[in-house]
Amino acid sequence: MTLNEVAKLIIKLNNIEILTHNYPDGDCLGSAFALALALKQIGKNARVITTDKPKNFGYIFDKYESAEFEAEHFISVDVADEKLFGEVNKSYEGKIELCIDHHKSNRVNAPYKYVEENAAAAGEIIFELIPLLGAKYDKDIADCLYTAISTDTGCFRYTNTTPRTMRIAAELMDLGCDTAFINKEMFETKTKARVELEKQILENLIYCADGKCAIIYTTREMTAGLGDDETEGIASIPRQIEGVLMGITVREKENDYKISVRTNSGIDACAFCNRFGGGGHVAASGCTLKGDLKSVIETLKNAAEEVL
Ligand SMILES: [Mn+2]
Structure with missing residues (x-):
């Protein structure tokens, strides 16, 4: 129409x-x-x-x-x-x-x-x-x-x-x-709690696929007391790293994990997220995964290594 x-x-x-x-x-x-x-x-x-x-x-x-x-x-x-x-x-x-x-x-x-x-x-x-x-x-x-x-x-x-x-x-x-x-x-505005969160995120950052993929995560403990507005935008952090083509952010929610994928150089984030029932745009997509943090990260790592 x-x-x-x-x-x-x-x-x-x-x-x-x-x-x-x-x-x-x-x-x-x-x-x-x-x-x-x-x-x-x-x-x-x-x-x-x-x-x-x-x-x-x-x-x-x-x-x-x-x-x-x-x-x-x-x-x-x-x-x-x-x-x-x-x-x-x-x-x-x-x-x-x-x-x-x-x-x-x-x-x-x-x-x-x-x-x-x-x-x-x-x-x-x-x-x-x-x-x-x-x-x-x-x-x-x-x-x-x-x-x-x-x-x-x-x-x-x-x-x-x-x-x-x-x-x-x-x-x-x-x-x-x-x-x-x-x-x-x-x-241009970050709360102190947000800066504190970024500190923890960077400390736990994981590289895979020969450094072409970077994964960050937040647990419910890390984001306790923070509003969604204060955790928004962290998904852009891993993609900013030189040489990283795919940045993955894993956010622990109440019953599952919210995954955000951001890509550079035309890597299809939407196709990547489609594998897990999600979708979105070529450079920015999302999906949801269940399980424990370790297995969720392992699943994403394997998929990223396949794609990159
Ligand atoms: Mn929109």
């Missing part, structure tokens, strides 16, 4: 819940809240459903006052797979009417889908959708969308960044979005 058709469909709906994935990141939060703000503007009841409220995104949550209404329609944003709703939002599985996403590996079951894999962020799609809905950009929407686009591109450094990404960011600046504040919040 075209984006115009997406807009026409949404205009017919009301009482809309916008669904995000678990461990919500800047793109899903920024995109979802920008869409909610636009829907409110055109007289719709809308709210965003999130599994939690990461502290550092407080400025986004503050922009939207949740409305009271009985939800009738469900739109997912930046969600590649219904499994990613997590335990809290499990009840939404199978209910999505419209799925808006930019993940190549999108597997969401929905009667209406708009997946644009060339978009660097779901925020780029929402940016183009807003005028088609008859809504107007404002500063709050611009702040949400800048957060979406800047975070999914690592502040415009990742290879998914296109001329269109830069043009949209420039337009958002014209609309008065607070780029300096958002950049400082998202990319």
Whole structure:
């Protein structure tokens, strides 16, 4: 379907819940809240459903006052797979009417889908959708969308960044979005606990595949008392090492391990994660593994050695 058709469909709906994935990141939060703000503007009841409220995104949550209404329609944003709703939002599985996403590996079951894999962020799609809905950009929407686009591109450094990404960011600046504040919040600020965590991570870093792969991990003990926002972004650490083509981050969660894979030089992180039932983008993907830490790392090591 075209984006115009997406807009026409949404205009017919009301009482809309916008669904995000678990461990919500800047793109899903920024995109979802920008869409909610636009829907409110055109007289719709809308709210965003999130599994939690990461502290550092407080400025986004503050922009939207949740409305009271009985939800009738469900739109997912930046969600590649219904499994990613997590335990809290499990009840939404199978209910999505419209799925808006930019993940190549999108597997969401929905009667209406708009997946644009060339978009660097779901925020780029929402940016183009807003005028088609008859809504107007404002500063709050611009702040949400800048957060979406800047975070999914690592502040415009990742290879998914296109001329269109830069043009949209420039337009958002014209609309008065607070780029300096958002950049400082998202990319230049670390809590002391976070720095402490990085110290431990680097102490335990493992190389394999002749140094072409680096694996880091966090245990629940290491991250106890830290918010998801404070552990976010550690996945980019191993890929920064010279000669490393694949950086793997293993995060112990309550019942399983969340694996993030970041690659250089066109190594397909998505194909790597597909082996374990996950997916994502060529340079950044994820999956979930069960077992104990030792065996999880061993499994990843073996797979990396095979690929590299
Ligand atoms: Mn995204």
